[in-house]
Amino acid sequence: xIKTVVIExxxxxxxERTYLxxxxxxxxxxxxxxxxxxxxxxxxxxxxxxxxxxxxxxTLVKDPNGREKCVSCQLCEFVCPSKAIxxxxxxxxxDDEEQSHVEKAPKEFEIDMLRCIYCGYCExxxxxxxxxxxxxxxxxxxxxxxxxxxKEKLYEMGGTLxxxxxKWDKKKTEEEQGNAH
Amino acid sequence: MNLSLVDFLFYxxxxxxxxGGLAVILSRNPVTAAMxxxxxxxxxxxxxxxLEAFFLAVLxxxxxxxxxxxxxxxxxxxxxxxxxxxxxxxxxxxxxxxxFVALFGVGLLTVLTLEYSGVATDSAxxxxxxxxxxxxxxxxxxFSKSVKSFGYGLFTKYMLPLQVAGFLLxxxxxxxxxxxxxxxEEKSSEATEDASSASxxxxxxxx
Amino acid sequence: xxxxxxxxxxxxxxxxIVMVSVVMSIAGYxxxxxxxxxxxxxxxxxxxxxxxxxxxxxxxxxxxLRNLGIFQPLADGLKFLFKEEIVPGHVNKFYYYLSPIxxxxxxxxxxxxxxxxxxxxxxxxxxxxxxxxxxxxxxxxFAISSLGVYGIVLAGWSSNSKxxxxxxxxxxxxxISYELVMGLSVLPVFLWVNAPGMxxxxxxxxxxxxxxxxxxxLVLVQPLSAFLFLVALFAETNRLPFxxxxxxxxxxxxxxxxxxxxxxGIFFVxxxxxxxxxxxxxxxxxxxxxxxxxxxxxxxxxxLIGSLLGVGWFLAKTFCLIFFFIWVRWTLPRFRYDQVMKxxxxxxxxLALVNLIFYVIxxxxxxxxxxx
Numbered sequence: 001x002i003k004t005v006v007i008e009x010x011x012x013x014x015x016e017r018t019y020l021x022x023x024x025x026x027x028x029x030x031x032x033x034x035x036x037x038x039x040x041x042x043x044x045x046x047x048x049x050x051x052x053x054x055x056x057x058x059t060l061v062k063d064p065n066g067r068e069k070c071v072s073c074q075l076c077e078f079v080c081p082s083k084a085i086x087x088x089x090x091x092x093x094x095d096d097e098e099q100s101h102v103e104k105a106p107k108e109f110e111i112d113m114l115r116c117i118y119c120g121y122c123e124x125x126x127x128x129x130x131x132x133x134x135x136x137x138x139x140x141x142x143x144x145x146x147x148x149x150x151k152e153k154l155y156e157m158g159g160t161l162x163x164x165x166x167k168w169d170k171k172k173t174e175e176e177q178g179n180a181h
Numbered sequence: 182m183n184l185s186l187v188d189f190l191f192y193x194x195x196x197x198x199x200x201g202g203l204a205v206i207l208s209r210n211p212v213t214a215a216m217x218x219x220x221x222x223x224x225x226x227x228x229x230x231x232l233e234a235f236f237l238a239v240l241x242x243x244x245x246x247x248x249x250x251x252x253x254x255x256x257x258x259x260x261x262x263x264x265x266x267x268x269x270x271x272x273x274x275x276x277x278x279x280x281f282v283a284l285f286g287v288g289l290l291t292v293l294t295l296e297y298s299g300v301a302t303d304s305a306x307x308x309x310x311x312x313x314x315x316x317x318x319x320x321x322x323x324f325s326k327s328v329k330s331f332g333y334g335l336f337t338k339y340m341l342p343l344q345v346a347g348f349l350l351x352x353x354x355x356x357x358x359x360x361x362x363x364x365x366e367e368k369s370s371e372a373t374e375d376a377s378s379a380s381x382x383x384x385x386x387x388x
Numbered sequence: 389x390x391x392x393x394x395x396x397x398x399x400x401x402x403x404x405i406v407m408v409s410v411v412m413s414i415a416g417y418x419x420x421x422x423x424x425x426x427x428x429x430x431x432x433x434x435x436x437x438x439x440x441x442x443x444x445x446x447x448x449x450x451x452x453l454r455n456l457g458i459f460q461p462l463a464d465g466l467k468f469l470f471k472e473e474i475v476p477g478h479v480n481k482f483y484y485y486l487s488p489i490x491x492x493x494x495x496x497x498x499x500x501x502x503x504x505x506x507x508x509x510x511x512x513x514x515x516x517x518x519x520x521x522x523x524x525x526x527x528x529x530f531a532i533s534s535l536g537v538y539g540i541v542l543a544g545w546s547s548n549s550k551x552x553x554x555x556x557x558x559x560x561x562x563x564i565s566y567e568l569v570m571g572l573s574v575l576p577v578f579l580w581v582n583a584p585g586m587x588x589x590x591x592x593x594x595x596x597x598x599x600x601x602x603x604x605x606l607v608l609v610q611p612l613s614a615f616l617f618l619v620a621l622f623a624e625t626n627r628l629p630f631x632x633x634x635x636x637x638x639x640x641x642x643x644x645x646x647x648x649x650x651x652x653g654i655f656f657v658x659x660x661x662x663x664x665x666x667x668x669x670x671x672x673x674x675x676x677x678x679x680x681x682x683x684x685x686x687x688x689x690x691x692l693i694g695s696l697l698g699v700g701w702f703l704a705k706t707f708c709l710i711f712f713f714i715w716v717r718w719t720l721p722r723f724r725y726d727q728v729m730k731x732x733x734x735x736x737x738x739l740a741l742v743n744l745i746f747y748v749i750x751x752x753x754x755x756x757x758x759x760x
Contacts, residue, residue: 212483235523239528243530248564254545255561
């Protein structure tokens with residue numbers, strides 16, 4: 001059994017009651033701090049190093065073929081806790097040689113950066129690995145509209161992800177060989 | 182009329198102090214009244230300066246304007262005296278009495294002014310006995326407006342009045358302490374009876 | 389009014405304007421020093437961005453001044469000047485506008501009796517550099533600075549809001565309490581200086597300084613008086629650890645919570661002007677004024693250069709003291725209100741009385757010994 005031990009606070013000695021030795025030691029500490037190296041980062045000129053796995057601005061990426069990876073399944077829209085993502089799904093026209101084998105593509109894809117909380121759920125939930133949080137952290141604009149990233153802007157920021165899946169290419173060849181599923 | 186600079190300043194400061202004094206009793210807001218009182222006191226201090234009594238002027242500002250009036254303001258603010266409190270107390274009886282007192286004061290002033298109006302022009306004979314007393318006995322200090330002569334004066338010739346005044350103040354102080362202490366004891370005895378009415382004020386040590 | 393009088397008046401007014409601007413700019417740079425020293429003590433660099441365009445172009449010097457933040461007070465002042473004037477609807481307008489002025493005027497008036505140097509001309513005639521060498525110097529300072537509390541009290545009251553009100557009440561109680569200690573702590577100094585055989589006369593600050601020429605500084609003669617005066621000075625200038633009227637942690641902004649833009653700026657400058665003047669007064673009373681070192685004669689020759697060096701030396705001492713003020717502020721936490729009161733009335737006041745009585749007895753004893 002744990003026994004509670006009450007420790008009596010010692011009465012202050014005379015020198016402690018004048019506060020002066022304590023004040024002097026405090027002054028000594030601050031004075032020594034005065035000459036220490038400063039830790040301030042001169043921000044716009046010096047940038048902090050971004051650690052791996054940093055969650056910055058969410059973006060859309062394209063696959064190595066330059067196709068958009070997003071198939072507008074709207075999972076990210078569903079999972080987004082702050083409802084920052086808004087997707088308008090759209091079909092891919094049948095006559096598009098390049099992309100017709102891809103099921104769907106978003107007609108519009110908007111991420112409201114004023115709502116985004118950079119939680120990274122969208123990246124985690126995306127089955128197509130189409131949405132990624134990048135390293136850019138300083139976003140600013142002069143109006144609310146300016147901070148709603150549309151599809152074009154998202155692809156521009158995201159660029160191409162050089163992955164090795166080639167999911168749709170494989171599917172296309174399989175379809176052509178006639179053994180889909 | 183040929184006014185010298187000192188005369189001109191005298192009228193300015195006299196107006197300030199008298200006008201300030203009037204404003205003290207005429208203003209509704211107690212804080213305004215207190216501020217006018219400060220103004221009036223500073224005006225009186227300026228009059229002291231014109232009389233070359235710098236020590237008195239500085240003391241006037243230091244003690245009255247700087248300390249006493251701060252306490253006045255302090256109390257006014259703590260008790261939150263509104264602009265209209267005190268209106269009810271202005272009964273006709275008290276008004277009558279104060280009117281008589283004011284009349285008496287004005288009459289006294291008039292009589293005195295009429296009586297002594299010739300004195301100032303009459304080669305200032307009445308002031309001579311003070312000015313002639315050039316040194317304080319015993320100490321080799323010339324009676325002047327310097328602080329030193331004030332000190333010597335207070336502690337040699339005017340020792341008894343000083344002590345008496347000091348004793349009077351001490352008596353007043355003791356009286357205040359006794360009065361406030363008694364009330365506190367009553368309060369604390371009430372508090373022991375009724376535990377819910379515990380006051381937030383720190384209780385003084387038991388006498 | 390003859391021409392001579394007008395000329396003299398014009399000269400005095402010019403001196404006064406020069407002195408006010410010097411003290412105001414020192415106060416402005418004290419704000420900068422506060423920010424810089426605070427930053428350095430906390431491992432930061434402090435303001436280092438503001439710079440005038442043409443100064444930035446100068447190699448080495450421009451960036452150096454920029455990093456030192458030399459132009460920051462200018463930017464701060466302009467910011468205060470051009471900010472929107474916001475007057476809350478619930479304030480008492482007249483006193484709300486009056487109180488910043490009431491706060492600033494006493495802070496700037498006390499400097500009139502402050503001696504800061506002396507000038508010896510070719511004939512060996514020594515003139516003290518002071519706006520008005522009043523016989524009652526120190527009493528004048530006390531009298532005027534005691535009026536400074538009205539600015540704070542009125543600001544607290546006229547804001548008609550609880551935090552400023554509490555700040556005002558606290559500060560009035562604090563200033564009255566510590567004024568006593570302050571007055572009592574300088575009494576032994578004047579006793580000592582005016583004792584038979586000493587050079588002092590009356591309560592003049594000039595005679596205090598001159599009594600410390602070639603002799604011990606009064607801080608060495610009366611360390612306890614100096615200490616008590618310093619503590620009271622901290623309280624009177626509302627600096628930490630006696631930061632009662634402001635108490636950011638529990639009273640938002642204290643007495644100036646409802647103030648913004650230039651009116652706040654005036655309060656700010658008044659506070660720092662108090663610090664500057666207070667440091668200067670401590671220097672004159674205890675640190676020998678413009679005289680070089682204790683027991684050492686001034687090394688500079690009399691004349692223009694000498695007098696400039698003296699003024700510089702006086703300013704250097706004052707700046708050291710201002711640094712001490714800042715240093716203490718960023719080291720110590722604030723006392724609680726009741727602790728402040730207890731410290732003032734129950735500890736410092738008796739100590740000041742004991743100190744006074746001790747020096748009364750000592751001076752009397754020395755006087756008797758000299759006489760016999």
